[in-house]
Amino acid sequence: MIKVVLLGGGNLAFHLTNCLLAAKNIELVQVYNRSINKIEYLKSKTLITSNLLDLIEADIYIIAVSDDAISDLSSKLNFKNKLVVHTSGAASLKVLKSKSQQGVFYPLQTFSKDKKINFSNIPICIEADSESNLILLEKLAKTISKNCYNINSEQRKHLHVAAVFVNNFVNHLYHIGNQICDKNNIPFEILLPIIKETAVKIESLSPFEAQTGPAKRNDLKTIKNHKSILNKHQKEIYTLLTKSIYATYGKKL
Amino acid sequence: MIKVVLLGGGNLAFHLTNCLLAAKNIELVQVYNRSINKIEYLKSKTLITSNLLDLIEADIYIIAVSDDAISDLSSKLNFKNKLVVHTSGAASLKVLKSKSQQGVFYPLQTFSKDKKINFSNIPICIEADSESNLILLEKLAKTISKNCYNINSEQRKHLHVAAVFVNNFVNHLYHIGNQICDKNNIPFEILLPIIKETAVKIESLSPFEAQTGPAKRNDLKTIKNHKSILNKHQKEIYTLLTKSIYATYGKKL
Numbered sequence: 001m002i003k004v005v006l007l008g009g010g011n012l013a014f015h016l017t018n019c020l021l022a023a024k025n026i027e028l029v030q031v032y033n034r035s036i037n038k039i040e041y042l043k044s045k046t047l048i049t050s051n052l053l054d055l056i057e058a059d060i061y062i063i064a065v066s067d068d069a070i071s072d073l074s075s076k077l078n079f080k081n082k083l084v085v086h087t088s089g090a091a092s093l094k095v096l097k098s099k100s101q102q103g104v105f106y107p108l109q110t111f112s113k114d115k116k117i118n119f120s121n122i123p124i125c126i127e128a129d130s131e132s133n134l135i136l137l138e139k140l141a142k143t144i145s146k147n148c149y150n151i152n153s154e155q156r157k158h159l160h161v162a163a164v165f166v167n168n169f170v171n172h173l174y175h176i177g178n179q180i181c182d183k184n185n186i187p188f189e190i191l192l193p194i195i196k197e198t199a200v201k202i203e204s205l206s207p208f209e210a211q212t213g214p215a216k217r218n219d220l221k222t223i224k225n226h227k228s229i230l231n232k233h234q235k236e237i238y239t240l241l242t243k244s245i246y247a248t249y250g251k252k253l
Numbered sequence: 254m255i256k257v258v259l260l261g262g263g264n265l266a267f268h269l270t271n272c273l274l275a276a277k278n279i280e281l282v283q284v285y286n287r288s289i290n291k292i293e294y295l296k297s298k299t300l301i302t303s304n305l306l307d308l309i310e311a312d313i314y315i316i317a318v319s320d321d322a323i324s325d326l327s328s329k330l331n332f333k334n335k336l337v338v339h340t341s342g343a344a345s346l347k348v349l350k351s352k353s354q355q356g357v358f359y360p361l362q363t364f365s366k367d368k369k370i371n372f373s374n375i376p377i378c379i380e381a382d383s384e385s386n387l388i389l390l391e392k393l394a395k396t397i398s399k400n401c402y403n404i405n406s407e408q409r410k411h412l413h414v415a416a417v418f419v420n421n422f423v424n425h426l427y428h429i430g431n432q433i434c435d436k437n438n439i440p441f442e443i444l445l446p447i448i449k450e451t452a453v454k455i456e457s458l459s460p461f462e463a464q465t466g467p468a469k470r471n472d473l474k475t476i477k478n479h480k481s482i483l484n485k486h487q488k489e490i491y492t493l494l495t496k497s498i499y500a501t502y503g504k505k506l
Contacts (some may be wrong), residue, residue: 161479162439171464197363
């Protein structure tokens with residue numbers, strides 16, 4: 001049984017708490033949050049506290065707070081010889097300032113409070129300051145997910161920005177598609193199957209192989225027509241991404 | 254039974270042919286392609302020809318060729334009083350130059366020859382020059398798909414460019430994510446679950462609601478860190494899309 005204390009009350013903390021409570025071989029012994037209201041709902045399931053001095057004994061302390069708060073929170077953990085990990089994709093191992101041992105436990109997924117998440121498919125990227133801590137983190141990761149990867153701080157920085165491209169920016173392109181539909185009285189749901197197929201396709205083809213469309217096939221007439229019906233802002237994005245696809249396949253616009 | 258002749262041998266023609274051959278209440282009586290080699294494999298299943306003068310009688314003639322070839326091919330169909338449709342998202346109804354009646358039968362999906370496609374989930378966008386032809390097209394569409402929409406030429410133009418954003422450009426962002434992973438010895442498969450979740454999430458939340466990430470939460474420190482590790486080309490795209498997300502949520506960069 002791995003004893004865990006979780007610190008945080010945001011989206012990731014919320015989903016991770018529920019996952020840890022349900023997991024076999026893990027005992028979530030306590031949840032800390034600086035405002036008790038946000039974790040009040042856990043009262044019947046585990047210990048809760050808003051006082052760092054009340055933290056109880058555990059094997060791993062998981063800090064799931066915003067990136068900027070990790071250093072400060074970790075510096076206030078006064079115990080030694082425990083494993084303290086953060087869950088951030090953007091922060092290095094070194095932002096942890098506790099006197100304890102250190103690690104990273106980064107579940108690479110997008111979390112919204114209103115959207116249920118199945119952790120078993122989420123890649124958990126782990127890093128630790130020692131081999132034995134890495135083994136402990138791997139054990140924790142494999143209890144809740146099928147996919148565990150050793151990713152160091154330098155790699156994680158790059159992985160995080162890659163995730164911004166394939167998640168944040170992709171979602172924003174969905175939003176632009178949605179805007180175009182709304183403006184022309186087209187139900188956005190028409191685009192949902194192609195959106196899903198685009199995501200699923202790259203499980204069997206690389207994105208390089210999967211590319212289609214006017215920019216890929218050098219269809220200047222369609223590109224010109226498209227630009228003529230976009231607003232200034234959309235056209236700027238259209239032009240840059242079209243140029244980028246051209247460059248990828250060795251053509252010039 | 255709706256009798257159909259299909260004209261074309263590309264990706265869409267290939268998938269549509271297979272779908273029509275398997276469909277109930279549709280008889281694919283002939284497939285035409287200007288080069289016979291490409292459709293030779295259909296010989297045992299239906300009539301094939303590379304000569305437009307040999308086209309046989311049918312209810313609907315479906316032109317599934319590249320956008321630029323639709324006008325020319327349709328102008329060579331000399332019969333009258335038949336329904337001739339094209340399958341293009343980018344071309345207006347009026348590019349059809351046959352003496353016959355006209356329509357559009359546009360399956361909104363991304364087609365690669367090597368990737369199997371289930372038509373039953375593909376939205377079919379139809380348009381026709383008369384109410385009775387629209388009814389015939391709707392009958393055809395509903396035979397192979399659950400989703401059929403009336404979309405006129407003006408709307409279809411916008412829908413097509415929206416599809417470029419959510420499919421072509423999204424796939425290109427996947428490619429950039431893949432490049433970043435390759436360069437840093439990170440397996441790209443780590444990103445597949447977040448890619449899929451991003452696509453599935455907007456079935457229950459709008460893209461506007463689903464947006465997360467540093468640009469959305471005004472996290473200037475992370476944005477600065479990201480920019481510092483991207484190459485010039487990636488940084489240009491990162492900066493423009495970040496600016497666009499800022500503008501969407503009423504902030505200025």
